Amino acid sequence: MIKGLFNILLFYFLGEVCSLFINGFIPGSVIGMILLFLSLYFKLVKPEYVRDAATVITKNMAVFFxxxxxxxxxxxxxxxxxxxxxxxxxxxxxxxxxVVVAVVQDSFEKRRAKK
Structure with missing residues (x-):
């Protein structure tokens, strides 16, 4: 749990640092989320490391609102x-x-049908 929370906060921090370099054009939280997604996609971070922390955060989402x-x-x-x-x-x-989600989903379904 602690390791997962550390990973999530690390990517949030990295996103904030990147956001500073581009003068806040894209929010740091968004950049951090993209970096975390890419690291999970390319298997740099194992999903098991962040699963427990992400579950706790998601279940308590109301607190963040x-x-x-x-x-x-x-x-x-x-x-x-x-x-x-x-x-x-x-x-x-x-x-x-x-519209964007529909187009992307359609392209994924067409790609999957070809395979």
Whole structure:
């Protein structure tokens, strides 16, 4: 468990360092997640090392939403002024995500059918 948590936090740290070099263009947490994925994919890190820690983090995910929820309540006035812009951004990004996932899934299924 400790080893898995160390690995997850190590990749988070590496992602934050990489993010500093590109002036925060991509968030460090996203870069760290990509680095962890690549290390698992290329078998640099064994999945058994991070499985237990990842399971605990995933099962307690609600705890991680408390700070953003408090922030939303604190800035409710500002958010209400831009509700239409925020709603449009949510709708557009959701549709875009659905389309990208559908295209990628379709390409994977076609590739699997050829094999």
């Amino acid at each position: 408390i700070p953003p929820a408090v922030g939303l309540m604190a800035y409710a006035e500002y958010i209400s002024q831009s509700i239409w812009t925020i709603s449009l951004a949510i709708i557009v990004s959701t549709v875009f995500t659905l």
